[in-house]
Amino acid sequence: MIKKVVVESFELDHDAVVAPYIRKAGDKEIPGGGRVCKYDLRFTQPNVEPHLPIETAHSIEHILAFTLREFSDDIIGVSPMGCLTGIYVITTGNIATADDMKEIAVQGIRRLLECETVPGAESSKSCGSYLLHDLEGAKKAAQAFLANEENLLNVFA
Numbered sequence: 004m005i006k007k008v009v010v011e012s013f014e015l016d017h018d019a020v021v022a023p024y025i026r027k028a029g030d031k032e033i034p035g036g037g038r039v040c041k042y043d044l045r046f047t048q049p050n051v052e053p054h055l056p057i058e059t060a061h062s063i064e065h066i067l068a069f070t071l072r073e074f075s076d077d078i079i080g081v082s083p084m085g086c087l088t089g090i091y092v093i094t095t096g097n098i099a100t101a102d103d104m105k106e107i108a109v110q111g112i113r114r115l116l117e118c119e120t121v122p123g124a125e126s127s128k129s130c131g132s133y134l135l136h137d138l139e140g141a142k143k144a145a146q147a148f149l150a151n152e153e154n155l156l157n158v159f160a
């Protein structure tokens with residue numbers, strides 16, 4: 004029996020959101036001090052548009068793991084959503100708002116467009132599925148995300 008807890012991500016009305024968007028999805032105090040925040044970078048419209056191909060989501064994950072850290076020391080983790088419609092970014096509390104995240108995300112995603120290879124995908128030593136990548140797919144998804152830059156903070160219509 005699974006313990007009944009509230010998981011914020013599953014409380015979100017996925018029919019009501021309008022992708023692409025950036026949303027603050029969590030903020031937790033760490034025992035002993037400090038905060039951890041979680042952000043959604045939603046790339047495709049849930050259950051309407053095709054989700055990101057897994058190779059694309061994987062390459063976005065790898066690249067943003069590097070490029071977001073070029074613009075902030077407060078990135079803790081970058082990971083693909085299991086539903087493949089976007090990426091989670093975990094940060095320290097220094098990235099306190101979706102607006103803060105947007106500034107870093109937009110710069111990191113612009114850098115993605117300049118990549119000529121997928122970092123961390125050079126060999127089986129650095130990645131669990133190092134052939135499961137699509138740089139061109141990642142660039143296409145990034146372009147679609149940035150095409151909506153003005154509206155990235157509008158989660159709902």
Ligand SMILES: [Zn+2]
Binds near residue numbers: 130132
């Ligand atoms: Zn990998």
